[in-house]
Amino acid sequence: MLKIENLTKKFNERTIIDNLSFEVDDGEILTIVGPSGAGKTTLLRCISGLERVDRGQFYVDDVQFDPYLEKGQQSTIGVVFQDYQLFPNLNVLDNVILSPQLALKMPVATAKNEALDRLKRLRLDGKEQLYPYQLSGGQKQRVAIARALAMHPKILCYDEPTSALDPELRGEVRDIIKGLKRDGITQIVVTHDMTFADEVADKQLHVVALK
Structure with a gap:
């Protein structure tokens, strides 16, 4: 189980994520949804260790870890980027x-x-x-x-996995994500596509833009 407590992230004194807490059970698919500017991708980057948080604790199976310090090692968190970033x-x-x-x-x-x-x-x-x-x-x-x-990540994250795909490929991505769930892989999906989110999610996290 992934547990995040009191996560706060700021950029130049502007608060993007404020005191956010949530849990994802083993094998679950969590979709993170919300409007542009609400911090969905920033949240994913914090979870995957690509951004250092200002405050907050991360736990996997009740063991605390720091995704920022662990990146590049045997990953607890894996990420599939929106632009793929293949070599x-x-x-x-x-x-x-x-x-x-x-x-x-x-x-x-x-x-x-x-x-x-x-x-x-x-x-x-x-x-x-x-x-x-x-x-x-x-x-x-x-x-x-x-x-x-x-x-071999324990948790796999996706940043807008359908945004660059033709509509007919959307179902292919949905089937892959659901197939990985059957393999027991915990997944977190950032998406603006509410229909897609509803199709794959066991639970949803709705984020809003902070003033």
Whole structure:
């Protein structure tokens, strides 16, 4: 279970998130929804350790941790970015295996075997040697998910996973997220798409813009 207590984040004395607390149970999908400027992406960046919080405590299974200090190590939190952030000079397979080799010191053979299995489950078998420019938006999204999962995170976060996709691919992303739930992976999804949020969420967190 992920528990966040009294999270506060400011930028230049402007409070973006104020004293926010919530919980996500193991295997649940939480969607974070709200208007533009409400701090959804900032909240996700705090949870995933990309931003240092001004105040607040993070717990996984009742053990306190600091996501900012843990980033780059064996991740408690993984993140799939809105723009995917794949390395353009690496093919699909190398994009997926790079981080576990560097951060987890995983042997190359182990990393490749895990990656090939994960890519097959995400319907990317046969795409291993392609480069990001050769992929569709939906394929890039799935590679980004495979790369995040390669770090064995306890919790997987998504920043607007459907925003750059054609409408027909929205259902594909929904099915992937629900499939990962069946695998027991806890997921947090930031989205402006309320219909999508309703389709995948076990619970929703509504955030509002602060004055």
